[in-house]
Amino acid sequence: MREKRKIYLKTNLRNFRNVFWRYPDRLFALRSTISMAILAIPFIILGIPYYGVTLALGALAGSLSETDDHPKGRVKALTITILSFFISSLAVGLLHNYPLVLGAGFILSTIVFILLGGIDERYRTITFGSVLIGIYAMLSVEISPAWYWQAILLPAGALFHGLLTLILMYLNPWRLLDEQMAGGFITLSTYLEKKAMLFPSRKEDQAAINKDLAMLNINVVNSLEKIKDVLNNYGRELKNPEVLRTYLQRFMLLQSLHERAASSHERHDKLSNEDDTIEVVEGFGEMLRQLSYATRQVAENMLTGTPYHHPLALEWISNAIEDKLKEMDENKAQPLVLLHHNLHRSQISLKYLDNPVEGTSIPRLRQEERSAWERFRAQLNLKHPRMRYALRLSLTFLIGFIIEKQLQLDKGAWVMLTSLFVSQITYSSTRRRLFQRVLGTVTGVILGVLLLQIFTNTAAQVLLMFGSAMAFFYWLRKQYSIAVIFVTTFVLSAFSIITKDGGMNIMIPRLVDTLIGASLSFLVIRFLWPAWQYRQMPEIISKAMQKNRTYLLAIANEYKTASSDDLGYRIARREAHLADNELAQAWNSMRQEPKSKQKLMQHAFSLTYLNHALLSHISAFGVHRETNMPTLENFNEIVLQISDAINEASQLIKPNAQNMLVDLSPLLLELKSQIVDTASGLKKQQLRLLYNIAGTTSKIVDELEKTRKEIVNS
Template structure:
């Protein structure tokens, strides 16, 4: 019973199930009166409004959610009323479809809130097209669709009032799960061969994409909720700070891992590091579950004991067969870094209470600047170089083309083509290709599962119940399994067609053909209309990542010379990780691009692997606060300045520019010895070791950047044309 209760608690608190329960409440309340009053058409229209309202719902605070709801209702009203008014006039309808699609997609440039609302508005417009011919008056659909959206908004506000911090709690849990996966993957480095290194580091770079995406989303959610923070919100804000510290420590590297087997002769010690990293991953995952279910969290005593045993094993192995000074210093600081993560987990409650005031202050100061930058950002998209602008034009032409085919061939109830285009056509080739197969497979399964509706012809009441169940299951799977979600939304739409008086037997085959046609249009649009292949973006992203690593390293070197961190230290750290995750994501996307569009893949893969390694070595200097204020000797300062020059040349090479005074690569291979013995001062030993590793990675990045430069230059002197092609 205890195990079942825990399963039930975890099931109910699951992000996707929780979302589906909210939708089900809204649907059930309109379903019962609709059955009792025999208002089938009105109930169907309201349910469509609920679905669109749920999809368009942004995450926000209570006041922000109210503003978003008002804006959603205005956009929904304009979308559905304009469809109803222009529907009898094909040419005006096509022009209105193009303009409204372009406007709503560009509205998404203001931020994620507006992006959700704009997509929901386009969805309502397509729903209105499907029912325009059956609507008794021009006001029928605008009134009932918006009523459904208003009702869901009211339910959502009540839900948010009861659990105001639930979305943030869910996202913080997702951050913990991402960190746990990264930590578990990093355990494979202890030990690993030189041949395994690139694969492991590439996986780590990809996993870091999820980590940074979750951390960034949490930051945005916190920024929207700090007007009137309650005690629970303050604790969640502090938990976000803990996650950021864990992320920085987990992503740091203290050794050149392909030398571990050679330099560390104790397999038991390396196995100990691997096991501790695995246990840390499990502990962080348990923190995520405790956060999600709002339960007490306690670190396993076995982890505390294992970390102490690891330190004892390190000391024993060193006394038995001494390691080199650089090796033992690196391993000691690595063990200390893992110990600090355990300390963060072990004293989570105390850390939360201690960091409330600081976190509150830091987030409050960013709200206004974020709002100003969001308004300014929309103007930056009014150019054909903007991916959002190109996507708006692409989607507008795709929908208008689909509508033109419907009018040209007189396809009855063919607006499923537009619905498919809306869901399948994404801003990138990779996302569109993934949605393409998911949509076709899900639609086919949904159509097959809808065959019992033809055989048994259930009553309207039963069909309404089936439609509500399909909608609930759709939202339960929407954010986790799109293929399953398509199956349920297909069942939902088929049932709605039947309730609106359209014969199901006549639409099963046409719906499959419509899905294929919409998928072909979407794939053609993203392939032929201003495609942005990833090989065109990667050099630019590499240059940005290298530049951000250089800026982060400058901030760390400054902290090593003084005991104070620069005010922008944390911003530079986050910027470096964001640039690294964007680069890794582009690399992942390039694997699905057409083969003829995958260029210099091995060279880019080598650069991406080394960029993530460089960031890890730089982070190792940043996480050890006891290093800050250490005596940074003159030769180290000169060496650091030399590294900055090498990184600047790498940025220039990745931008396709020539350098008049190239850096001598041989000068980056080794660090000048310090005046003090590393074995006497462990801090100096770690600084020297990490600077040496940074120098090795910097030299390799510079060498590869020089190889990539002629390939970039071969695309022409006008770099802007190269990126926008």
């Protein structure tokens, strides 16, 4: 019997690991839903559902306000969260009968909360939750048994959820780091899988693949930024940085793998169209797919603790490609040697994942150098995007509050709730959220009301409420429009449990308020600082080019010095990728803007594509900085000439720009001549890398000059 219990327990633990533990989104949804259920169900059973549902709403807001911190940091964050929730809900209770004072106070506090959220990512979630709690309090203040109950129940629900989360974190304090690190490897895996489609590929298909790669690169870089922030948060709370060594080394590995994955050594159509090289190119594609699988296995290792098993096929394919390259003609094999070396180093890094070099120093990360006050003060001007967002959101709230009071809307605070979720910093993001919110709410209301006609008893409605809550939390980080459907069914079932009317009386108000709130958000950003992307493009392109230049110079310095502390190099690489992301996002946002504002659309796309190509070629130059390549006699002159050309190009579409003084045509001819005259080997490979960088820079210059002419003519 005891043996059967052990088998049963092991089976359940294995099932839990397979269903939840290896999927952070599912685990987050389960944890949040359980905390809400523990709070609500006892009160529903006792026949006083208002208390239970209000506590659950507090837990929901607390879950949305979680910070990515070490347990010690979470204690501090939870203290601030509960205090801000208490002040926000208490103010609504005290001022409910004084609408003018309540409205003015809520709008001013919104501006303050939004700006405080701009200080740090950890404050951003807390301040968002505080605004959300204020709206929740407005929604249910009229059905509260007394004015003070919400100031007790909402913070209490958030406190319970926070304490439950803290207990789980203290049992496994490294779980958050494991989840973030695993997320980074998963985004890289997706990137590698897409890149494998280039080997082989047709020239006409490559533009679409490269566009997708630029978008996927945004996810990888954002994941790297998130991991860096979490590592810094943990580092602030831990006195001994040695305990973070393993995570820091994995982070360095992930950055290195990303640089190699993002690198581009040759034009892919040129590689794919050669009959003599097609077999090797297909091998590269399979090698990239195996690397994608391997990085997912690393993520699995970090999430579940299961050992990482290096794919045998990856090593076999790498050796097979190497043998094939040795059999090929040297001139045809030459462009493929560096690419193979790059991918081979990636597979070697993964193979010896758990065998780092002994005696290496702990890698350093860049820290925020500005104080909290300096970061807050930097936002206090009308040109700062966050200040503009705070003023737009508060204006939306003001108009919504006036409409609610003048028209005496039933549950009119939903107007502001919708505005809170729809309003975003950019026009394109707000427009996207508007359609997601409206579509999700309409679908959720129809679905919710239909289900409530079927599930008429309290027990069934409780199951519907918490099933909806779990689905909401799961989809929140994946697909916002689906999450809105389930949060709507959650709200309908919750109010049905409290009011016993099947939720029918809030169906129409919910739809009307959603349409009003979404429309207000859209109209306000349409006419108040919409920040059309065609106006931002010159500055964004210039910034991306300058960051590429800094990255190139940092690589050249590494070639010459090979310093053991490469923090400066890593910062330059990070900032180049962040600038490239900003450019790709700006172009993507331009596609969502009105047709009349999509000026320079084709040029923006071409420059986005070319900048990403330049960054890929510079990355290829960077991944080989440690291969003991011989320094060319005119190495400094070549790099300086390319650097000067990039610098001048960055100014080409700015107002009063001067004509280019640096012409790369002679350099390209010289490099091409040196490539032909140089025997195969590392020197020739270095020349090819520099030629690719110079060639892409020249194409960018041509495109920028076309763009400038169109700007002048228009």
